[in-house]
Amino acid sequence: MQVNPYLLYNGNCEEAFNYYVRALGGKVDMMARYQGSPAADHVPPEWASKVMHAQLSIDGEVLMAADAPPGTAKPPAGFAVSLQVEDPAKADRVFAALADGGEITMPIDKTFWARRFGMCVDRFGIPWMINCE
Structure with missing residues (x-):
């Protein structure tokens, strides 16, 4: 079994992951957008280019994330x-x-x-x- 953090951002997932590449020496393995996916119908049109799913590798470990649909993101609490x-x-x-x-x-x-x-x-x-x- 593998455990990986899955982070939800309020529209700035791509910016965050690009920052982590520089700060942590990681590599973005994938970055899928809402546009062109079955989830596109569940977000407003201006959200189409936001990240539906991303994966970042850091020294063999994986961090995953997405831009939560508008109005659903909450400030992280209770973990680090x-x-x-x-x-x-x-x-x-x-x-x-x-x-x-x-x-x-x-x-x-x-x-x-x-x-x-x-x-x-x-x-x-x-x-x-x-x-x-």
Whole structure:
């Protein structure tokens, strides 16, 4: 069994995934649009170019997402996407990139369990935890 986070955005999924490619070194594996799909009839015409499903690979792991149909997206709550990073310098870089334009909820620093740990909410509203044991 494989567990993958599935994130829902309010119309900025493509922008977020393109940012994660730069910030995390990921690669967009697929980005399907509402237009031309059976779901096109369930969104307004101006939503046709929005993302119905996307997949991003980061170091062999997969993050999936979509633009939720208008009026259905809610701010994320009760979870964080957790990244396990082996190198403290890389943990600092990843944290800084994700926190840029967002909100730091716990500055990255040494903790009793990790060489580096920090929490932030990125500019797209997604909560992240960066851990370097």
